[in-house]
Amino acid sequence: MATDLAKFAADNGVKYFMISFTDLFGGQRAKLVPARAIADMQEDGAGFAGFATWLDLTPAHPDMLAVPDPEAVIILPWNKEIAWVPANCVMEDEPVEQAPRNVLCRLIKEAAAEGLHVKTGIEAEFFLLTPAGDQISDEYDTAAKPCYDQQAFMRRLDVIREISDHMLELGWNPYQNDHEDANGQWEMNWDFDDALNTADKHSFFKFMVKTVAEKHGYRATFMPKPVEGLTGNGCHAHISVWDAPGDKSKTNVFAGDGEGQTGEVGLSERGKHFLGGIMKHASALAAITNPTVNSYKRINAPRTMSGATWAPNTVTWTGNNRTHMVRVPGPGRFELRLPDGAANPYLLQAVIIAAGLSGIRSKADPGKRHDIDMYAEGHKVRGAPKLPLNMLDAMRAYNRDKELKAAMGEEFSAAYLKMKMQEWDDFTSHFSAWEKANTLDI
Numbered sequence: 283m284a285t286d287l288a289k290f291a292a293d294n295g296v297k298y299f300m301i302s303f304t305d306l307f308g309g310q311r312a313k314l315v316p317a318r319a320i321a322d323m324q325e326d327g328a329g330f331a332g333f334a335t336w337l338d339l340t341p342a343h344p345d346m347l348a349v350p351d352p353e354a355v356i357i358l359p360w361n362k363e364i365a366w367v368p369a370n371c372v373m374e375d376e377p378v379e380q381a382p383r384n385v386l387c388r389l390i391k392e393a394a395a396e397g398l399h400v401k402t403g404i405e406a407e408f409f410l411l412t413p414a415g416d417q418i419s420d421e422y423d424t425a426a427k428p429c430y431d432q433q434a435f436m437r438r439l440d441v442i443r444e445i446s447d448h449m450l451e452l453g454w455n456p457y458q459n460d461h462e463d464a465n466g467q468w469e470m471n472w473d474f475d476d477a478l479n480t481a482d483k484h485s486f487f488k489f490m491v492k493t494v495a496e497k498h499g500y501r502a503t504f505m506p507k508p509v510e511g512l513t514g515n516g517c518h519a520h521i522s523v524w525d526a527p528g529d530k531s532k533t534n535v536f537a538g539d540g541e542g543q544t545g546e547v548g549l550s551e552r553g554k555h556f557l558g559g560i561m562k563h564a565s566a567l568a569a570i571t572n573p574t575v576n577s578y579k580r581i582n583a584p585r586t587m588s589g590a591t592w593a594p595n596t597v598t599w600t601g602n603n604r605t606h607m608v609r610v611p612g613p614g615r616f617e618l619r620l621p622d623g624a625a626n627p628y629l630l631q632a633v634i635i636a637a638g639l640s641g642i643r644s645k646a647d648p649g650k651r652h653d654i655d656m657y658a659e660g661h662k663v664r665g666a667p668k669l670p671l672n673m674l675d676a677m678r679a680y681n682r683d684k685e686l687k688a689a690m691g692e693e694f695s696a697a698y699l700k701m702k703m704q705e706w707d708d709f710t711s712h713f714s715a716w717e718k719a720n721t722l723d724i
């Protein structure tokens with residue numbers, strides 16, 4: 283592992299570093315630093331005006347310093363003289379509490395103090411569009427059920443193969459790629475890992491997919507619902523908890539046959555309570571996992587052209603059945619199907635840990651398991667909460683959830699709610715074609 287970035291540059295022929303941090307809205311911000319200056323930057327960080335990004339800072343704040351995490355450095359597979367390195371934000375020698383990577387690092391430490399090490403895998407779906415972003419890039423990709431379409435795959439093999447080759451080279455252990463359920467939609471899977479590694483890989487994956495797509499004349503988007511009537515971009519998370527991080531982990535703390543229905547599907551008592559935390563905080567955590575106005579056109583959506591949205595609308599869990607918010611596909615892990623492509627990679631992992639820890643501490647019960655097809659028979663379920671109908675409902679639910687707000691950090695929660703409410707106000711004050719069409723002649 284690289285600990286000295288100047289030496290890393292000399293050993294690997296790296297000429298520049300992209301020191302990158304992620305703001306509250308998931309935007310990745312970077313400075314390109316020549317290798318000659320990296321020794322000082324590794325020590326002191328690269329300076330940014332925090333107000334210029336979405337971090338709830340003012341123009342009067344001192345310089346924000348992005349201190350690179352040398353353990354997470356990645357040489358760009360498509361330009362080997364440049365290395366990307368995620369950074370932690372610091373101001374006047376103190377961590378910027380609301381900065382997403384700091385939020386996640388703090389929660390990982392809290393979980394570790396209780397002997398819990400969360401590992402996750404994510405499925406970051408995306409579309410390949412034309413450069414203007416208004417059409418699917420492949421005009422022949424029009425089938426009603428395009429999932430796994432072999433011929434459409436061949437027409438985008440150049441892009442998908444190139445990204446897959448990069449992941450192989452990076453040692454991420456990619457294992458499958460497919461045309462997803464919407465026209466123009468793709469999914470690429472790689473091995474699960476410790477939560478911070480997965481968050482860094484998730485960030486880099488988005489950067490890599492967009493870059494490779496641009497090179498081929500396309501535009502990649504992770505927008506939750508980029509095309510009306512088609513399945514949206516999910517970012518399902520597969521979650522398990524272990525006794526130790528990295529290669530040291532031996533025992534899956536979630537695996538077991540605890541009491542009741544969760545035991546039947548192979549979850550231990552702690553697994554049950556972690557799941558209980560996710561269920562208990564679901565409406566509030568949607569503010570993080572489904573963070574945009576557009577997110578709510580993916581969940582709560584009418585049936586899509588392919589026949590299913592593949593997105594939940596109710597807080598329910600089940601065994602191996604994809605129509606619920608949580609699926610327990612096998613012993614020792616579960617899949618949260620709520621997050622979408624707009625989820626901030628760091629906050630996504632952070633809120634899973636925050637909700638899960640809260641569940642373990644309060645011995646939360648995930649409630650009854652439902653084995654029905656929720657898309658066809660969801661109306662028969664009594665008492666299960668509905669997910670928020672829009673971003674405002676989600677932010678209000680988050681604001682009401684004192685326990686989750688505290689777990690995510692009061693400074694973070696205040697900054698996030700403030701920035702997101704400003705975004706909501708901006709959205710509601712814009713004039714849409716719909717309102718004119720429906721109001722002009724009233």
Ligand SMILES: [Mg+2]
Pocket residue numbers: 405407462469516
């Ligand atoms: Mg998928």
